[in-house]
Amino acid sequence: MKLVTFSHDGSTRIGVAEGDEVVDLAASAPELPTEMVAFLRAGESALEAARAAVAAGGARLPRVQVHLESPILRPPKILAIGVNYGDHIEEAKEGGMKIPEYPVLFNKQSTSAHPPFDPFHLPRASSALDYEGELAVVIGKPCRHVPRDRAHEVIAGYTVANDVTVRDWQLRTPTFTIGKSFDTHCPMGPWILTPDEFGDPHTHDLKTWVNGELRQSSNTKHLVFDCFHLIEHLSTAFTLEVGDVISTGTPGGVGIAMKPPSFLVEGDVVRVAIEGLGEIENSVVAEPGDTVRIG
Ligand code: MG
Numbered sequence: 001m002k003l004v005t006f007s008h009d010g011s012t013r014i015g016v017a018e019g020d021e022v023v024d025l026a027a028s029a030p031e032l033p034t035e036m037v038a039f040l041r042a043g044e045s046a047l048e049a050a051r052a053a054v055a056a057g058g059a060r061l062p063r064v065q066v067h068l069e070s071p072i073l074r075p076p077k078i079l080a081i082g083v084n085y086g087d088h089i090e091e092a093k094e095g096g097m098k099i100p101e102y103p104v105l106f107n108k109q110s111t112s113a114h115p116p117f118d119p120f121h122l123p124r125a126s127s128a129l130d131y132e133g134e135l136a137v138v139i140g141k142p143c144r145h146v147p148r149d150r151a152h153e154v155i156a157g158y159t160v161a162n163d164v165t166v167r168d169w170q171l172r173t174p175t176f177t178i179g180k181s182f183d184t185h186c187p188m189g190p191w192i193l194t195p196d197e198f199g200d201p202h203t204h205d206l207k208t209w210v211n212g213e214l215r216q217s218s219n220t221k222h223l224v225f226d227c228f229h230l231i232e233h234l235s236t237a238f239t240l241e242v243g244d245v246i247s248t249g250t251p252g253g254v255g256i257a258m259k260p261p262s263f264l265v266e267g268d269v270v271r272v273a274i275e276g277l278g279e280i281e282n283s284v285v286a287e288p289g290d291t292v293r294i295g
Contacts, residue, residue, distance in 0.1 A: 001016050001047070001050060001051065001054070001193075001194045001197065002016060002017035002018070002190075002191035002192070002194075002197075002278070003015075003016060003036065003039075003050075003070040003071060003157065003191055003193075003194070004015075004017050004068055004069075004071060004189070004190065004191045005035075005036050005068070005070065005071050005073060005163070005222075006017065006066040006067060006068050006069060006071070007021055007067040007069060008024075008061060008065065008066045008067070009110055011026075012069060012073070013025070013034040013035075013048045013127050014032075014034060014035065014036050014166075015061075015066075015146070016050055016053075016054050016058075016061065016226070017065060017191050018054060018060075018236055020061065020062060020063050021056050021060040021061065021062060022062075022063055022066055022111060022220050023053060023054050023058035023059065023060055023272040024058070024059045024060070024061055025039075025050055025053060025058075026122075027058075027059035027257045028053040028054075028056070028057075028059045029049050029052075029058075029283060031049065032046055032050065033046070033118055035073075036072050036073070037072060037242055037243035038069055038075075038241065040138075040156045040242050040243060041109065041138050041242045043132040043141075043259045044081055045108075047194070054259065056279075057076050057103040058227055061190055063215070065230065065251075068115055068116050068118070068189055068191075069115050069189075070113040070114055070115050070136065070186075070187075070189060071138070071188065071189050071190075071191055072186050072188075072192075072193045072243045072245060072279055073113065074110050074111070074113060074169075075095050075110050075243050075244055076110065076241040076242075077107065077110065077111065077112055077241065077243045077245070078107060078109070078110055078112065078186055078244075078247065079101060079105060079107060079157050079179065079234060079244065079245065079246045079247070080105070080106055080107070080108050080134075080163055080247040080249070081103050081104060081105060081106035081225065081230060081246070081248055081249040082100075082104070082105075082106060082176065082249060083099075083104055083150055083224075083249065084102055084103065084104070084221060084223055084224045084225055084248060084249025084250075085098075085201055085218055085222050085224065085249055085250065085251040085252065086208075086210045086222050086224065087218060087251055087252030087253075088276075089224070098220060100155070100224070103157075103225045103229075103230055103233050103234075103235070104216070105234070106175065106180055107177055107180075107181070108163065108177075108180045108181050108185065108186050109117060109140050109177075109181040109213050111181075111183060112180075112181050112182065112183060112184065112185045112186040112189040113185055113188065113245075114184045114185065114188070114282075115185050115187065115189065115258075116160070116187055116188060116189030116190040116280035116281075116282075117189075117190070117279075117280065117282065117283060118184075118187070118280055119137035119184075119282055119284060120162075120184040120185055120262065120284060120285070121182065121183065121184045121185070121186055121284075121286070121287040121289050122265065122266050122284050122285065122287060123166060123287050124212050124286075124287045125166070125169070126166045126167075126168050126169055127263060127265075127292040128166060128167040128168040128169075128256070128263050129164070129165075129166060129167075129264040129265075129284065130166075130167050130178035130254050130255040130256055130263060130264065131164060131165075131208060131210065131215070131255065131264065131270045131272075132162065132164070132165055132208075132250035133160075133161075133162060133206055133208035133216050133250055133251075133256065133273075133274075134160075134161045134162070134163050134206075134248055134249060134250050134270035135158060135161075135201065135204070135206060135220050135223075135227075135247075135248050135274055135277075136153055136158065136159045136160070136161040136188060136244070136246060136247040136271075137158060137227050137230070137231070137232075137246040137248065138155070138156045138157050138158065138159060138189045138244070138245055139154055139155065139156060139240045139241065139243065139244040140154060140155060140157070140240060140245065140247075140248070141153065141156075141242065141243060142157025142239060142241055142242055143231075143235055143239070143266050144197050144235050144238075144239050144240070144242065145235055145236060145255050146156030146163040146231050146232055146235045146240075147199065147232060148228045148229055149228075150230040151227070151228035151231035151232060152168035152195065152227050152228065152280060153230075153253070154231060154235075154240065155195055155227070156194070156196070156217070156242070157192035157194045157195060157198070157230075158192070158193050158198050158270050158274075158278050159188050159189055159191065159192050159193070159245070159278075160188065160189065160190070160273070160274050160277055160278055160280050161186060161187070161188040161245070161247045161275070161280075161281060162186070162187045162208075162270060162272050162274075162280060162282065163180065163185075163186065164177055164182070164184075164185035164186065164187070165180055165183070165185070166179045166180075166182055167179065167256050168180075181236045183292065186245075186247075187230060187280050187282045188245065188280065188281060189278075189280055190279070192276065193277050197292050198276060198277060199276070201220060201226075201227050201243075202220050202221050202223060202227070202274045203218065203219070203220065203221055203276040204276055204277065205217070205218070205274070206218050206219065206220060206251060206271050206273075206274050206275075207272070207274075208253065208256075208270065208271065208272045208273075209262070209270070209271045209273075210269070210270055211268055211269055215251065215253045215254075215255070216244060216251050216252065216254070217251075217253070218247075218252065218253075220274075222251065223248060223249065223251075226248075227246070227248060230245045230246055230248060230283045231246070234246070238243070242266050253288050264284050265284065266284055266285060266286050267283065267284060268283065268284045269281060269282070269283045269284075270282055270283075270284070
């Protein structure tokens with residue numbers, strides 16, 4: 001199933017994408033939670049009820065009439081992994097990075113979660129804006145100390161993410177967090193694809209285009225630390241919660257590694273596609289002018 005969070009007629013709720021339509025679960029299975037984390041927390045019985053609602057026809061809306069949101073509106077955690085593809089390591093070495101012995105973990109603040117087709121911001125504070133197309137894992141069960149061979153049990157599904165990065169802010173301090181966490185800088189979606197439909201997560205082409213020009217082209221088989229290894233590693237240290245997102249890292253071809261470096265400018269359009277999963281597309285807009293906000 002392709003689980004979506006969408007807004008329509010003044011309310012935000014969840015559904016299942018099917019072709020050009022969205023099955024509105026609030027209308028066709030009103031007993032289910034209408035928010036994604038609560039829905040996932042309800043477990044297999046909720047998934048079965050959603051499948052039954054889809055099979056029965058369900059109340060459907062044309063996809064063009066709804067606004068797709070980030071599948072998880074505010075993930076409890078957005079965990080991201082750096083330098084996790086062989087070819088990206090090669091280009092990052094030139095920037096002083098080394099082949100990692102352990103997964104390189106950083107957080108994107110949960111406030112950076114952003115819809116799959118909405119524009120993201122060129123910040124007022126920087127012009128070194130870059131893209132990173134990534135496969136992301138969504139956690140479906142609270143868990144700790146998950147052995148690698150049981151990691152599949154805690155995965156609710158997979159989604160496409162763009163780990164949008166402000167390079168100068170990322171690299172001027174030892175930790176990446178602030179340069180990875182600007183508002184709007186984690187577009188994801190368009191849905192959470194359940195594992196039964198995605199299959200082996202480590203066999204899928206991943207591509208990123210900027211204004212139609214192919215910039216990244218790799219396959220998830222090149223992940224250094226794969227999805228299951230990451231879950232084992234992270235859950236050794238802390239509890240993974242329902243709705244946590246793990247963005248697994250980006251392959252080679254980011255803008256900063258181009259010669260000369262090429263950063264995103266206003267009006268650019270970035271598309272990230274993962275074979276058998278889906279694609280997201282976001283344009284770049286200037287961060288709105290006077291953004292001082294207190295209260
Ligand atoms: Mg990344």
